Amino acid sequence: MKQQLKNLVQTPIPTKHGEFILHYYSNNIDDKEHIALVKGDVTGKSHVPVRIHSECFTGDVLGSRRCDCGEQLDLALQIINAAGFGILIYLRQEGRGIGLLNKLRAYNLQDQGMDTVDANIELGHLADEREYSIAGLILDDLQVSSVELITNNPKKITSLEKLGVLVEKRIPVEALAHSDNIDYLKTKAKKMAHLLFQPKK
Numbered sequence: 370m371k372q373q374l375k376n377l378v379q380t381p382i383p384t385k386h387g388e389f390i391l392h393y394y395s396n397n398i399d400d401k402e403h404i405a406l407v408k409g410d411v412t413g414k415s416h417v418p419v420r421i422h423s424e425c426f427t428g429d430v431l432g433s434r435r436c437d438c439g440e441q442l443d444l445a446l447q448i449i450n451a452a453g454f455g456i457l458i459y460l461r462q463e464g465r466g467i468g469l470l471n472k473l474r475a476y477n478l479q480d481q482g483m484d485t486v487d488a489n490i491e492l493g494h495l496a497d498e499r500e501y502s503i504a505g506l507i508l509d510d511l512q513v514s515s516v517e518l519i520t521n522n523p524k525k526i527t528s529l530e531k532l533g534v535l536v537e538k539r540i541p542v543e544a545l546a547h548s549d550n551i552d553y554l555k556t557k558a559k560k561m562a563h564l565l566f567q568p569k570k
């Protein structure tokens with residue numbers, strides 16, 4: 370079956386980082402509603418700043434300090450606003466694809482001493498169950514020629530490249546480390562190859 374998206378509605382959303390056009394997509398791959406927030410004219414453009422953000426109810430909505438998601442979401446919108454154009458793709462891949470219920474169970478295992486990777490495995494999941502074909506289809510729909518990806522996660526870059534997206538460079542997006550998120554950030558760097566705690570150039 371050919372993977373397909375439908376751009377069902379577009380509407381302006383004024384934010385503290387300026388106005389974005391929200392594109393709401395349905396698709397035939399999963400039963401989720403994925404969203405792109407678009408700033409400026411990206412059609413046919415290269416070097417478009419793009420953030421592919423995975424849903425995190427606790428971080429994005431509640432401002433939880435256990436992870437860096439809420440802060441990265443804010444920083445990404447700030448980066449795109451400063452560039453004057455760009456896209457934030459909000460993928461409904463809560464808990465790196467294991468869902469909110471399992472992520473909350475994983476938090477309890479983490480509070481008993483496991484790290485974020487081992488907690489997923491203990492629950493019978495992979496450390497990271499995400500894939501990015503919907504992001505590739507959204508970038509196609511928006512007719513972007515090439516991107517600068519706002520991420521610290523090299524897997525997002527290689528996944529997009531495999532989908533045929535030209536990634537010109539990476540834009541780092543580092544939240545402040547503090548006592549509530551430091552173990553989480555260290556595990557990302559050590560076990561998931563995230564480009565964190567890099568010496569500043």
Ligand SMILES: Nc1nc2c(ncn2[C@@H]2O[C@H](COP(=O)(O)OP(=O)(O)OP(=O)(O)O)[C@@H](O)[C@H]2O)c(=O)[nH]1
Nearest residue numbers: 422423424425436462463464465472485520521522
């Ligand atoms: N399973 C699990 N998921 C988590 C945990 N903490 C955060 N998450 C999820 O991890 C995902 C983080 O998404 P992103 O910030 O887009 O991606 P990333 O892999 O951290 O890479 P960056 O682009 O560098 O931010 C979200 O879906 C969160 O819900 C955790 O302890 N366990």
Ligand SMILES: [Zn+2]
Nearest residue numbers: 425428436438
């Ligand atoms: Zn989070």
